[in-house]
Amino acid sequence: MFIVIEGIDGTGKTTLCRFLEERLVREGYDVVITAEPTGGPIGELIRRKGFDPRAEALLFAADRSCHTADINEWLSRGKVVISDRYYVSSLAYQGASHEGMTDWIAMINEPVIREPDVTVVLDIDPEEGLGRISSRGENSRFETVGYLARVRENYLRIARERGYRVMDASRDRNETLDEIMKMIREE
Numbered sequence: 001m002f003i004v005i006e007g008i009d010g011t012g013k014t015t016l017c018r019f020l021e022e023r024l025v026r027e028g029y030d031v032v033i034t035a036e037p038t039g040g041p042i043g044e045l046i047r048r049k050g051f052d053p054r055a056e057a058l059l060f061a062a063d064r065s066c067h068t069a070d071i072n073e074w075l076s077r078g079k080v081v082i083s084d085r086y087y088v089s090s091l092a093y094q095g096a097s098h099e100g101m102t103d104w105i106a107m108i109n110e111p112v113i114r115e116p117d118v119t120v121v122l123d124i125d126p127e128e129g130l131g132r133i134s135s136r137g138e139n140s141r142f143e144t145v146g147y148l149a150r151v152r153e154n155y156l157r158i159a160r161e162r163g164y165r166v167m168d169a170s171r172d173r174n175e176t177l178d179e180i181m182k183m184i185r186e187e
């Protein structure tokens, strides 16, 4: 089972992934938590340095290609994989960086991805999300309200088009976890 948690910065994806792992482990599953950008050389490079939008999209896809190989390996060993971001992040973020790049981003990602069994998009107002991040002193170059508002619109549109579940990031975490666990059991 391959589960992906998506959403703009400040939605609490990382914390939710940890709590989800805890629940799944309690139910006896063997779980791997992973994230994008990865901690591999390409992921590290993207975090360190800015590139022009096309180079950036290609680097995210290259990082993802290595990541997908790892994910396939974990899944083949019977693990449940939870990923904090995957390819929808590129559609939403790089799609918001440059109008007209969306089709090309989908095209370069298509060969390097594996469709997740469950994708959840956490949703929050960008101002609130940014407020949560600034209080942690973690703002990065990807984060301004105007940009995140466009990223959020992309997420909501993609979720509508592809049938991904959107969950309110400000509600009680246990309710969100219950809903995700139900989706997992129904898979």
Ligand code: TMP
Pocket (backbone or CB within 6 Å): 009, 036, 037, 060, 085, 086, 087, 089, 090, 091, 093, 094, 140, 142, 143
């Ligand atoms: P993180 O804060 O979740 O670790 O992610 C770092 C930033 O990378 C975040 O602002 C979103 C951005 N990002 C993209 O722009 N495109 C992508 O494909 C991915 C995976 C992340």
